[in-house]
Amino acid sequence: MLGYLLRRVTWLLGSLVVAGSAIFFLLRVLPGDPAVTLLAVGASPDQLDAIRHQLGTDRPLLEQFTGWFGGLLSGQLGESLFTRLPVLDQIVGRLPVTLPLALSAFVLSLLVAVPIGILAAVRRRGVAGIVVSALAQLGIALPVFWVGIILVWLVAVDWRLLPPGGFPRDAWLEPTLAARSLVLPVITLTVAQTSVLVRYVRSATLDVLNQEYIRTARSLGYSLTQALWRHGLRNGAAPVVNVLGVLLASSLLGTVVIESVFALPGLGTLLLTSVKARDLPVVQGTVFLMTATVLVVGLVVDVVQRLIDPRLRGGAG
Structure with a gap:
């Protein structure tokens, strides 16, 4: 396991060098x-x-x-060409908006999608399974910005239950105010991510249900729920963990669109503003940190998969 970690960390460092070089030179090619x-x-x-x-x-x-x-x-990460402020300080100043948004959507998607995906697999021939699969497909097809606009129209404009957008300065001094500002963006991002994750959980559960050890457990008197919990959960978790890594990375990247829809002063808004202003140090610093986050999450996912699935720890590869 130690040798594998050393190899993966080496690949991570090499990937960061390649990614940083590509980001820098590709930005210089743009008009x-x-x-x-x-x-x-x-x-x-x-x-x-x-x-x-x-x-x-x-x-x-x-x-x-x-x-x-x-x-x-x-x-x-250098200084902004226009504000002359350190790029890292500008990025850190936007994280109190972006990180709660991305992490809340990720956790909420996980809590909703896993039980619903398992239900859709177990009841795949029933009404519940068909409805869940259809709703998941619809959620994937709908543009995330359109979902956000509809939520603003209904919840904020018509029903006046939540603010339509924006994030007041120093809002975290009043956590309730900050949370209210993030409810609609979190729900919007959660809808898109839950739809994707439900289909993966359903597929992984169906694969487990077709295995011999589940049928053997059922023949020994276990209920389907008991067989899944005792024998299928760990085997079905390995492919889902891989998807969770991608989902966690996409949560951060997906905030670029969400923050634009809801006028949130987060990392995505900083990136878009800097692109329009041609502020290259801010753009390349922000993109590099996002890329590094994706690569680090990939490393963590690979390690967790090996811990869950003993079959991945065997062999020379």
Whole structure:
């Protein structure tokens, strides 16, 4: 197990280097000039050159990359081209909105999807199983931003039960106010993720139900629920854990759309604003941290799968 961990950590570090390099150079290929964005229309070439020199965008590309990557190794993501504030501080300042949104949606999706997915598998030929499968397919097909708009229209505008969007400054000083602001975004993100997870849980449970050891347990007098709980839960959990890793990563990435719909000042809003302003250090720092999160979650998922499924710990691979 230790050797496997060392290999996975080595692959993780190599993947981070490749991802960071790709993010940096691909952003430089995109059209647009931060100096043009910063200055008013009609600026002279001399003014543009002066701003490029001030921002450092006129330096050789390799020199810019070396400076940025060296900052990564020391835990620094550079400074914003426009606000001159450290990128890491700006990202950390948005996390109190994005992290509760992403983690709450992930946990709620897990709590709802696992029992419903198991029910859909056990009752696959009954009304409950058919209805759950149809609703899950519908939830996957619906655009997440459309679900958010419908919830705002019904819950916030018509019924006036919750705020339609926004997140007041220092809202966490009043946890109730902050929670009310996040209820609709969390529900919106949960609908999309639960629909996906229900289908995976249903598929994994159906696979377990067709195994010989379940039929043997039933022949020994166990009920279907007892057989699943005693013998099927661990075997069916391994493929679901893999999906949970993807779901956790997509929770963070999905906040980009959700925060736009509900006008939340989170990490997704920071990313979109920086893209429009051509603020390259903020964009590449934010995208790199999101990519690193996905890769780290993948590592954790692989380790958990090996702990759950002994078959993955055997063999030379």
